[in-house]
């Protein structure tokens with residue numbers, strides 16, 4: 263049944279867990295109808311910042327499809343993602359050409375605009391609309407990654423007999439989960455934070471203002487590590503404490519005495535380092551574009567659940583912060599799952615052709 267053309271499967275292979283969302287067409291539009299998640303590491307302390315190796319990812323993926331109850335090779339419309347340090351994207355303004363000419367023009371543009379490290383790269387582009395500032399031009403997001411990362415991704419899919427489909431970037435998919443079917447404010451920009459486990463994608467986008475994205479190498483793993491170092495906990499306990507109590511746990515309840523603190527006094531807390539990095543990126547955006555009207559911050563990803571983080575960001579940047587749940591937005595009941603963690607998978611499954 264999943265081979266039907268009116269179904270799409272969004273597959274988000276994160277570094278911590280795999281999320282799958284199935285979308286079906288109804289009333290002319292795709293809507294998410296089903297979602298499943300599988301943690302990649304049976305023992306959480308084996309977590310690998312470089313992302314899951316093929317030998318770990320493949321069994322976890324098999325589990326996901328078992329939970330969904332269908333065979334990977336039956337999937338007709340697969341939308342999967344790549345993310346991490348070797349992925350970049352940038353908006354440019356370009357003359358609209360036919361497909362073939364556009365592809366080769368964008369390859370040249372990518373070489374000019376995106377810092378590729380000289381290794382073989384894969385380039386793709388997406389036209390997002392007319393350039394309102396320059397007539398006859400369109401706004402294009404060009405995306406690039408290394409051939410090595412792209413091939414490694416496809417090898418994992420091949421091992422499962424999944425037919426490769428569209429591959430998208432985390433940054434674009436998480437933003438799409440919010441903007442598809444919704445109008446952004448006429449003026450100013452929205453800030454998207456996809457807070458995962460190894461990194462936070464920061465993306466800035468507005469109806470008239472240029473798309474900007476940057477990965478900040480601070481996310482869930484770094485918060486857990488801070489609890490490990492601060493209280494001398496093992497990784498798995500720290501992870502649990504973080505999820506249940508947040509970053510300021512009741513020490514008595516977890517059987518820890520204050521004196522155990524291993525953190526050096528001068529060390530900056532992770533939350534402040536994350537705040538500083540966001541601040542630096544936003545200042546760069548203002549400097550480059552002249553646009554400083556930030557309307558709202560949208561939090562997505564598993565670490566958006568961290569207690570107090572939304573308040574912290576709202577206060578630091580004096581801006582409304584919303585933890586966006588793309589499942590309830592489509593009237594799905596979350597069944598105990600944290601909806602914002604599915605943002606990338608929802609964005610993938612809903613992506614326009």
Ligand SMILES: Nc1ncnc2c1ncn2[C@@H]1O[C@H](COP(=O)(O)OP(=O)(O)OP(=O)(O)O)[C@@H](O)[C@H]1O
Pocket residue numbers: 275276277278279280345457458459460461462481482483501504505506563564565566567568569600603
């Ligand atoms: N209730 C919670 N409170 C705090 N953190 C949470 C909570 N639930 C999950 N997390 C954290 O969310 C992270 C996983 O989120 P997510 O699934 O978005 O990451 P990922 O996509 O696998 O990682 P990445 O995109 O960085 O490769 C983990 O670090 C986990 O500890």
Ligand SMILES: [Mg+2]
Pocket residue numbers: 276277432458459563606
């Ligand atoms: Mg992720």
